[in-house]
Amino acid sequence: MKRYNPKEIEPKWQAIWAESGIYxxxxxxxxxxxxxxxxxxxxxxxxxxxGHTRNFTITDVAARLKRMQGYNVxxxxxxxxxxxxxxxxxxxxxxxxxxxxKQNTDNFRTQCKKLGLSIDWSRExxxxxxxxxxxxxxxxxxxxxxxxxxxxxxxxxxxDTDKTVLANEQxxxxxxxxxxxxxxxxxLKQWFFKITDYADQLIEDLDDVDWPEGIKTMQRNWIGKSKxxxxxxxxxxxxxxxxxxxxxxxxxxxxTFMVIAPExxxxxxxxxxxxxxxxxxxxxxxxxxxxxxxxxxxxKEKTGIFTGAYAINxxxxxxxxxxxxxxxxxxxxxxxxxxxxxxxxxxNEFATTFNLxxxxxxxxxxxxxxxxxxxxxxVHSGAYDGMQSSAAREKIVADLAQQxxxxxxxxxxxxxxxxxxxxxxxxxxxxxxxxxxxxxPVPKDQLPLELPILEKFQPSGDGRSPLALATxxxxxxxxxxxxxxxxxxDTMDGFACSSWYFLRFADPNNASAPFDKAKSDYWLPVxxxxxxxxxxxxxxxxxxxxxxxxxxxxxxxxxxxxxxLRNQGMLLAADxxxxxxxxxxxxxxxxxxxxxxxADALRMIxxxxxxxxxSTPWSNEGLAGVFRFLQRVWTxxxxxxxxxxxxxxxxxxxxxxxxxxxxxKKVSKDIDAMGYNTAIAAxxxxxxxxxxxxxxxxxxxxxxxQVALSTLTQLLAPFxxxxxxxxxxxxxxxxxxxxxxxxxxxxxxxxQHVIKIAIQVNGKLxxxxxxxxxxxxxxxxxxxxxxxxxxxxVTGDVRKVIYVPGKILNFVV
Ligand code: ANZ
Numbered sequence: 070m071k072r073y074n075p076k077e078i079e080p081k082w083q084a085i086w087a088e089s090g091i092y093x094x095x096x097x098x099x100x101x102x103x104x105x106x107x108x109x110x111x112x113x114x115x116x117x118x119x120g121h122t123r124n125f126t127i128t129d130v131a132a133r134l135k136r137m138q139g140y141n142v143x144x145x146x147x148x149x150x151x152x153x154x155x156x157x158x159x160x161x162x163x164x165x166x167x168x169x170x171k172q173n174t175d176n177f178r179t180q181c182k183k184l185g186l187s188i189d190w191s192r193e194x195x196x197x198x199x200x201x202x203x204x205x206x207x208x209x210x211x212x213x214x215x216x217x218x219x220x221x222x223x224x225x226x227x228x229d230t231d232k233t234v235l236a237n238e239q240x241x242x243x244x245x246x247x248x249x250x251x252x253x254x255x256x257l258k259q260w261f262f263k264i265t266d267y268a269d270q271l272i273e274d275l276d277d278v279d280w281p282e283g284i285k286t287m288q289r290n291w292i293g294k295s296k297x298x299x300x301x302x303x304x305x306x307x308x309x310x311x312x313x314x315x316x317x318x319x320x321x322x323x324x325t326f327m328v329i330a331p332e333x334x335x336x337x338x339x340x341x342x343x344x345x346x347x348x349x350x351x352x353x354x355x356x357x358x359x360x361x362x363x364x365x366x367x368x369k370e371k372t373g374i375f376t377g378a379y380a381i382n383x384x385x386x387x388x389x390x391x392x393x394x395x396x397x398x399x400x401x402x403x404x405x406x407x408x409x410x411x412x413x414x415x416x417n418e419f420a421t422t423f424n425l426x427x428x429x430x431x432x433x434x435x436x437x438x439x440x441x442x443x444x445x446x447x448v449h450s451g452a453y454d455g456m457q458s459s460a461a462r463e464k465i466v467a468d469l470a471q472q473x474x475x476x477x478x479x480x481x482x483x484x485x486x487x488x489x490x491x492x493x494x495x496x497x498x499x500x501x502x503x504x505x506x507x508x509x510p511v512p513k514d515q516l517p518l519e520l521p522i523l524e525k526f527q528p529s530g531d532g533r534s535p536l537a538l539a540t541x542x543x544x545x546x547x548x549x550x551x552x553x554x555x556x557x558x559d560t561m562d563g564f565a566c567s568s569w570y571f572l573r574f575a576d577p578n579n580a581s582a583p584f585d586k587a588k589s590d591y592w593l594p595v596x597x598x599x600x601x602x603x604x605x606x607x608x609x610x611x612x613x614x615x616x617x618x619x620x621x622x623x624x625x626x627x628x629x630x631x632x633x634l635r636n637q638g639m640l641l642a643a644d645x646x647x648x649x650x651x652x653x654x655x656x657x658x659x660x661x662x663x664x665x666x667x668a669d670a671l672r673m674i675x676x677x678x679x680x681x682x683x684s685t686p687w688s689n690e691g692l693a694g695v696f697r698f699l700q701r702v703w704t705x706x707x708x709x710x711x712x713x714x715x716x717x718x719x720x721x722x723x724x725x726x727x728x729x730x731x732x733x734k735k736v737s738k739d740i741d742a743m744g745y746n747t748a749i750a751a752x753x754x755x756x757x758x759x760x761x762x763x764x765x766x767x768x769x770x771x772x773x774x775q776v777a778l779s780t781l782t783q784l785l786a787p788f789x790x791x792x793x794x795x796x797x798x799x800x801x802x803x804x805x806x807x808x809x810x811x812x813x814x815x816x817x818x819x820x821q822h823v824i825k826i827a828i829q830v831n832g833k834l835x836x837x838x839x840x841x842x843x844x845x846x847x848x849x850x851x852x853x854x855x856x857x858x859x860x861x862x863v864t865g866d867v868r869k870v871i872y873v874p875g876k877i878l879n880f881v882v
Contacts, residue, residue: 127676230245318475396415410440412442737811830880
C-alpha cells in the first residue's frame with residue numbers, strides 16, 4: 070500500500086500548481102469574483118512565524134472554498150517591506166536595507182509556498198519596490214493637490230530611541246508602539262494628512278461593513294465625535310474671556326468654578342500677583358511629568374492651583390474662581406472647562422479635594438449614589454426649572470446664542486494623521502523646498518523619486534532623517550523657477566504605503582497608472598480581509614481614508630475598501646504564554662513541515678485548536694492528532710483502491726449515502742460561516758463513520774464508496790490541499806480537486822428514520838420515546854403511556870395534550 074509521506078507529495082503538487090497556473094486570477098472573467106486578502110506582512114529577518122501561518126491559512130481556506138464553489142478568486146500576496154527594522158539592522162551591520170529586504174522577501178515567499186497557499190504569485194510586489202512607491206508618491210501629490218496634505222509646526226510625539234516622530238495612533242499609553250519606550254512631545258515641523266476632513270464619513274460608513282463590532286467601536290471612539298456647545302465666560306475685571314467646550318450646556322447653572330490646562334495661554338495673563346509663585350511652581354511641576362504620569366496621577370488624585378482670578382457664569386451672573394489643573398488637557402476642545410461638580414465625576418473629585426461649592430441642577434428620576442451624570446429634571450436653574458435636561462440643553466444654547474455667548478459645536482478626538490518620519494527606509498516625500506517658491510511638488514513624470522543608496526544610516530542627529538546626509542541628492546533645482554532648492558528629507562510612514570496596496574493587486578504591473586479603473590472596478594472592494602486585531606485604529610483607519618480620497622478623485626467607485634473583516638486570534642505557546650523571540654518559545658512553521666508533519670497537518674492544527682478568531686495555546690499532541698487523522702483518510706482510500714470488488718450490499722450503500730450527505734451538509738454550513746474547527750471535527754466524525762461501515766461491511770457497495778471517499782477528499786481539500794490532490798488523482802479523477810466543484814447534499818438521504826420525542830407532564834420532563842419519524846400523535850401518546858414514569862403522573866383526567874411535532878408531547882392534567 071502507498072504510504073502517506075507529505076515530504077514527497079507536497080513539493081510535487083506545489084510544483085504542478087506553479088506549472089499549471091491553477092491559482093491565477095483572471096481579470097474580468099464571467100464568473101462572480103471573490104477577493105480574499107491577508108494583512109500585508111512585514112518580511113522580517115526571522116521568517117514566517119506561526120501567527121502568519123494561521124492568518125494565511127484562514128484566508129486560503131476561504132479562497133479555496135470559493136474557488137471550488139465556482140468563483141473567480143483573487144488571493145494575492147505582497148510585502149510591507151519598508152520600515153524601521155530593516156534600517157536598524159543596516160545601522161548595526163552596515164548591510165543596506167535594499168539587500169536585507171530582498172533576502173527576507175525571498176525567504177518569506179519560499180516559506181509561503183511551502184504552506185501550499187493558493188496564491189497568484191504573478192501579482193506579488195513589495196512596498197519598497199520603486200515601481201510601487203512611485204505610485205505611493207503619486208498619491209502623496211494627489212493629496213497635496215486636493216489640499217489634504219500639509220506641513221505644519223506643532224507639538225508632536227517623538228521617540229528618542231527610534232529618533233522619529235510618531236502618529237497619535239502609534240502611541241499606546243504614552244509609549245512608542247514599536248519599541249515600548251516613553252515618548253515625549255516636541256515642537257516639530259511635520260507633514261500631515263487631513264484625515265479630520267473625513268471624520269464623519271469614517272464613522273457613518275462603519276454601518277455598511279461586515280466587521281467585528283469591537284473594531285468598529287474602537288474606530289468610533291478614536292474618532293470621538295461629541296456634540297455640545299462652545300460657551301464664553303467673561304473674566305472679572307478684564308477684557309479677556311475664556312471659551313469652554315461642554316457636552317452638557319444644560320448644567321450651566323451648576324458651573325461653580327472653571328479649570329484651564331496648565332499650558333493654556335491665559336494662565337500667565339490672568340494669574341494674580343499673590344498667586345503667581347504658586348501657579349508657576351505648579352505649571353513647572355506638571356511640565357516635568359510625562360503623559361503617562363499625568364494620566365495616572367489625574368486618575369489617582371486631583372491636583373491644581375487657584376489663579377486668583379474669577380470668571381462670570383453667564384447664566385447666574387455670579388463670580389466663579391478659575392483654577393489650573395492637569396486633568397484638563399490642552400489638546401482637546403478649548404483647553405478649558407466649566408466645572409460642574411454635581412454632575413461630572415472629575416469635577417466632583419476636584420471640588421471635594423479643594424472644598425469648592427457643589428450645586429445640583431439635574432435631578433434624577435430615582436435617587437442615585439454619588440455623582441449623577443445622567444439626564445433628569447432641571448432644578449436650581451431659573452427659568453429652566455422643571456424642564457427635561459435634554460430639552461433644556463438646546464434651549465439654553467439657543468438663548469445664549471442670541472447674546473453671542475454660546476453656540477453649538479461638534480468636537481472630534483481624532484487629529485490629523487502625521488505621516489512624515491525622520492527615517493531612511495521609507496518612500497521619500499516628493500517635494501522640494503525653494504526659497505522663492507516654497508514647497509514645490511516633484512513633477513509627476515519624475516517619479517519615482519528614488520531613495521539614494523547610502524553608506525551611513527545613522528539619523529543625522531539634528532532631528533532630520535539620514536537622507537539629509539546625502540547632500541548630492543538633497544541639493545537640487547526648483548521645478549518651478551530653476552533656482553537652487555533642497556529636497557524634503559523626511560520619508561513617509563509605512564502606513565502610507567499600506568493604505569492602497571490592496572488596489573495595486575488588481576493591476577500590479579501597471580507602469581502608467583496606479584491601477585486600471587476597469588480592473589479595480591472588477592476586483593475591489595476586498596471581499597474577505599483577515600489579520601490581527603492590533604491594527605484597529607491604524608492601518609484600518611488610514612486605508613479607509615485613502616479609499617475615500619480616491620473615490621472623491623474619481624479613481625474608484627466605492628468608499629469602503631474591505632467589505633468583510635475578520636481578526637484571527639493569537640496562537641500562544643503551549644503553556645498559554647505569549648510567544649516571543651526573547652522567551653525562546655517560538656514555534657517554527659518551517660521546522661514542523663520539515664520534521665515530516667507536512668504543511669497539511671500544520672494548516673489544519675492552526676484552525677482546529679479553537680475557533681479562528683480566538684486565542685489558543687499551541688499543542689504538539691494536537692498536531693500529532695491531525696496528522697494521524699490525515700493518515701487515516703489516506704489509509705482508508707488506499708485500502709479501498711487495493712481491495713478487489715465485493716458483492717453489492719444495500720445496507721452499506723444506505724449508510725454510506727447518509728453519512729456522506731450528512732457530512733456535506735454540516736461541513737458546508739460550517740466552512741461557509743468560517744467555523745473551521747467544527748468543520749474539521751465533522752470531517753473527523755465522517756471518517757470515523759466510514760471506518761465503522763468498512764468494519765461491518767468491508768468495501769461492499771463499491772460505487773457508493775467511490776462517492777463517499779471522493780466527497781471526503783473534496784470537503785477536506787480547502788484545509789489539506791496536498792494530500793487531497795494526491796488522493797483525488799488516486800481515486801481516478803481527472804484534473805485538480807481544487808477546481809472540481811463543491812459537493813451539494815441531497816436532503817432525501819438525511820431523513821432520520823427514528824426520532825426521539827420528549828414527554829412532559831404539566832411542562833415537566835418525564836421521559837422520552839423513540840418512534841418512526843412519521844408516527845402520528847396517537848401512536849406517540851400510546852407509546853408514552855406505556856412508560857411507568859409517565860403513567861404514574863398521568864392519573865385521572867387528562868385536560869389537554871399538546872404536541873410539538875417531532876419534538877415534545879405534553880400532557881396537561
Ligand atoms: C461641563 C460638564 C458637565 C461636562 C457634566 C460633562 C458632564 P467628551 O464627551 O469626551 O467630548 N472637557 C472638555 N474639554 C476638556 C479638556 N480639554 N480636558 C478635559 N476635559 C474636558 O467630553 C466633553 C466633556 O469633557 C465636556 O463637557 C467637559 O466637561 C470635559 F455634567 O462640561 B463637560
